[in-house]
Amino acid sequence: MPVSAAYRPDPKFQALGPEFADPVRAADFPQTILRFRNDRAAATVGLDTLTDAEWIAHFGRFQPLPDNLDPPLAQRYHGHQFRVYNPELGDGRGFIFAQLREAGTDRLLDLGTKGSGQTPWSRSGDGRLTLKGGVREVLATAMLEALGVPSSRSFSLVETGEALVRGDEPSPTRSAVLTRLSHSHVRFGTFQRHAFFERGDRIGELTDHVIANYYPELKGANDRPVAMLQVVVERSARLAARWMAAGFVHGVLNTDNMSLTGESFDYGPYRFLPHSNPNFTAAYFDHAGLYAFGRQPEAVFWNLQQLAGCLSLTAETEPLVEALNGFGPAYRRELVAAMLDRLGVRSRGEEADAALVQSAFRALAEGGERLRWEPFFFDWFTGSEARALAGPRGALYAEPSFEEFRARLADYDPDRPERLADPWFARPEPEELLYDEIEAIWAAIAQADDWSAFHAKLAALEEARAAWGLPAQGVAGT
Structure with a gap:
């Protein structure tokens, strides 16, 4: 058997039944050229021992993994897209290929695909992924992992030898299939589909599934939907805060792109901020700036409200609203923690920490286009003023507009200096x-x-991940 002793298959999703997913098969691609395999991620699920030929068989031809899903499952879901409800969604170019346990944590993880071919939910789409889209997603997840953001991990990228036509980029363009490792592919939109059909029984089944497989500590909760929402609110607040500290703009924060385990995934028109700008958008089609950088917490909270609306079929409104009201405090708490991690300093207490974080955001804003987002955190890591002032942006940091930030940071002790x-x-x-x-x-x-250049960048991001040593967050931290 090509898998290692650490491989522990544990397929769960099929137990939900036919109203939640459809059995599908991957497309038969003309070529399967391995362009990227994530052996560090593969080792956590016992698949690092695969030869390249075996890897391609599983993640290019999608031969089933031992004792796992056969056939794969394309999820059914709905969702709000730019706050317009769409009841015709679902996995249109992907599926859940396998579910397995993570070594060391015993968490249930999914291997899901993007670009694996048409499904019943493809509508008029071809079910494919551009190679450029796959390259961009591999880079995004590597950067987010380095910065401590909860995220799916790019597991495999295989070029598939088809010429794709796309209206928003030069065509024909090359094709690929991506496999991602994620804690869960259950979306807010998965609940929305069953709420749309007023099937409270299926909302209940899905809630039980999520708790049993992702939040087992909630099994004894008196009000399970409310207890689940409370945890999802906290996880989503952490995700939004980590995006903000990383200067990351997801671009398409629709409800079908929000997971029940609070990890970001499905990276399309994302961007990282060049410099502080709350109005910066990633998607060229986001004309109203709905998902601009500074509006991401608002977007996440709006999506949580839609999830709570679904759960109202199985729980009382008042406790659901109370759970939602926890988002603001959780987000502020998580943003402070994320910023302290990025600055590499230890907490001095709630009031002092909040003041430091506010001064950091003001400093970034004062720097404007003269100060890029990422170098600010690099220069001030562990609070070393001498290092920051001696660096290439030292003259900028010596200006009066940075005095408050410098004074507040001077009171902080470095974390793991x-x-x-x-x-x-x-x-x-x-x-x-x-x-x-x-x-x-x-x-x-x-x-x-x-x-x-692609492989050199991934190697450099791996060096950055090891150097930052930021706390583990979700799948990306394993």
């Missing part, structure tokens, strides 16, 4: 993942099939 001895911090600039660099990486692939 030994991290600053890592050679990575001796560099003048940190790793970033801005739009122009992603485009340059893709241009080399598209024009000359040159993957060197």
Whole structure:
């Protein structure tokens, strides 16, 4: 058997029955060229021992893994897309391929696909993924993992040899299939579908499934839907806070892109901030700025309200509203924690911490286009003023507009200051993942099939992840 002793299959989703997912088969691709395999992630689920040929058989041809889902399952769900309800959604170009236990934590994880072919929910789509889209998602998840953001992990990228036509990028373009490792693919929209049909019984079944498999500590709760919502509110608040500290703009925060385990996934038109700008948008079609950087917490809370509306079929309104009201305090608490992690300092108490974080955001805003987002945290990591003032942005930090931030940070003790001895911090600039660099990486692939910049970037992001040493968050932290 090609899997290791750490491989522990545990398929669960099929037990929900035919109203929750449809059995499907992957497309038969003309080619299967392995472009990326995440062996560090694979080791956590016992699949790192696969040869490349075996890997392609499972993640290019989608031969079932031992004792796992056969056939794969395409989920049924609805969702609000830019706050317009769409009852015609579902896994249109992906499926849950396998479910398995994580070594060391025993958590149930999913291997899900993107670009694996048409399903009953493809509508007029071809069920495919562009190779560029796959490259962008691999880079996004590597950067988010380095920055301590709860996220799916890109597990595999296989080029599939088809010429795709897309209206929003040069066509024909190359095709790929991506496999991601995530804690869960159950979406807010999964609940919305059954609420749409007023099936409180199925809402109850889905709630029981989520608690049994992802929140077993809630099994004895008196009001299970409310207890589940409370935890999802907290997890979602943490996710939003980590996005904000990372300067990350998801771009498409629809309810079908929000998971019940509080991890981000499905990266389309994402961007990382070049500099502080609350109105920065990632999607060219987000004309109203609904999902702009500064509005992401609002968007997450709105989505949570829609989930609570679904749960009202099985729970009283008042406790659901009370659970929702926990979002604001949880978000503020998580934002402070995320910013302290990024600055590499220890807490000094709620009031002082909040003041420091506010001054940090003001400093970023004062820096404007002269100060890029990521270098700010790199320069001030562990609170070393001497290092920041001696660096390439030292003159900017010496200006009066940074005085408050510098004064507040001076009162803080560094957290694990030994991290600053890592050679990575001796560099003048940190790793970033801005739009122009992603485009340059893709241009080399598209024009000359040159993957060197792509692999070099992933290696650099791995160095950054190890140097930052940020606390584990969700699947990305394992």
